[in-house]
Amino acid sequence: MRFALLQYPIVWADKAANLGLLHDRLEQIAGKADVAVLPEMFSTGFCTDRPDLAEPWGGDTCCRLQAMADSFHIAIAGSMICVEGNRLFNRGFLFRPIQSPLYQDKRHLYRRSGEDRFFHAGQEQMVWEYQGVRMRMLVCYDLRFPVWARQPRERRDMYDVLLCVANWPQVRIQYWDAMLASRATENQCYIVAVNPVGDDGMGLHYNGHSVAYDTRLVDLAAFRDDEEGTRIVELDMQVLQHFRDASPLWKDADQFELK
Secondary structure, X not given: OEEEEEEOOOOOOOHHHHHHHHHHHXXXXXXXXXXXXXXXXXXXXXXXXXXXXXXXXXXXXXXXXXXXXXXHOOEEEEEEEEEEXXXXXXXEEEEOOOOOOEEEEOOOOOHHHOHHHHOOOOXXXXXXXXXXXXXXXXXXXXXXXXXXXXXXXXXXXXXXXXXXXXXXXXXXXXXXXXXXXXHHHHOOOEEEEEOOEEEOOOOOEEEOOOEEEOOOOOEEEEOOOXXXXXXXXXXXXXXXXXXXXXXXXXXXXXXXXXX
16 A cells, blocks of 8 residues: 655645645645545644634535545545534544545643643544555554554454654654654554644744654655655555564563553
């Protein structure tokens, strides 16, 4: 399966501009990739005090994402601000061509930025399937909590690709680099992680470091500091399965219960 990593600046709090830019970028890679991976809150930037930017699931942004997925025949993964009743969520999503979209809400809310006062935490762990490939998503701060990403001990429930969509600032980028590698090797999976570049409306700078690893930590796609662009990588599930068969580490993992 071919994954496109889209590392670009986000226009702060401007959904129309970001959706227009996304359309142009997806048009350029139509037929060249199966899944396009965007940063966290791709349409607004990491706005934690703008409830006016929230939309219901199925609103205008969702409709436009589904239309792009259908038109360019590419699945689209990222996150956006959603509202349900009087509750707001940082909602990770996968829009698939000619299929219903899938979502999982961010579990761990970054209290230093006030995200915990703005959003409600997600409770469900989801495995998404597209074209026979099973995926899990981490939304930014979720990356810091390995139990949330841990593969189950039952092989039938395992995922193949761990997606991570983020707004991870340059000042803490060393943790991003280290933890992405850890999540890939401890879960015997591919990881595809996308972070933006540029400055946000809160005075933070983002220098990217989007990357794709295999479980042996072979670097399949890595961006330089502050580099803008799209990288496409092909992930071979047969190679992954061979590695898991040769070294079935999950059988020795500790069991635990999430609460």
